[in-house]
Amino acid sequence: MAVFGNNTSKETKKDITELSNAETRIGKGAILDGNIETYGPVRLDGKIVGNIKSKSRVVLGETSSLQGSILAQNAEISGEVKGLIEIVDLLTLKSTAVINGDIVCNKLIVEAGAVSNGSCKMGNMVKEIKINDNTKKNAHDS
Template sequence: MAKSYEPETKLHNLIGSGTKIIGNIETTESIRIDGEIEGNIASKGKVVIGAKGKVKGEVNCLNSEIEGALEGKVMVKELLSLKATSKLVGDIETSKLTIEPGAVFTGKCQMGGSSGMVEPQANSAKK
């Protein structure tokens, strides 16, 4: 069986600072974002949003570490880590969550075990 909650040291994909992508990203590997993404990200590995990284869209992955800004829903199968410099505006679905002092989180959080990747659900939030 796969080992859970181990840090992944290899990041196979990198969106560098100064790069902006408009569109969805799907990968079977881990990815680090230091640039800007407007679109959804689906990864079977880890998604890292660096301190200068900005994502506007849904993130669906195995594990995630956020240092930068994310606006949208986050669905993480195992561990989501919000670092002190992170700013997340949106809802979270994850098995485990760590939030460092200084992190900003605005939204709803649902925690609990899941057998597979979390499937997107319709948003029924009131305005």
């Protein structure tokens, strides 16, 4: 398998497909101080002090708290966010959502009761999500 270079082999594409199906979960009561970058979906019910970047869907449950930014394809937020939210396609703010920060998205659904303190820009503003894939190493680097 090609680890370095611009060539994307069939095996590398298969690895990326498998990664995009793996869900990252931060459960209720858990606290993460750091960033998440993933090809797959993210589910947060705990607290993150840091940023979330996903080429898939991000879901923040009612008990969630994020102090940082979100960059994702789609997102559904029921908890609290303090930071910038950038969504390529659809952002859904559930009735329990509290947003303190700016929103940039293509489409937006806001349920009655959701709170948003910040500006909102809509349209095809967010172009691409790039994930840094530093997880693969050459066998000689171990």
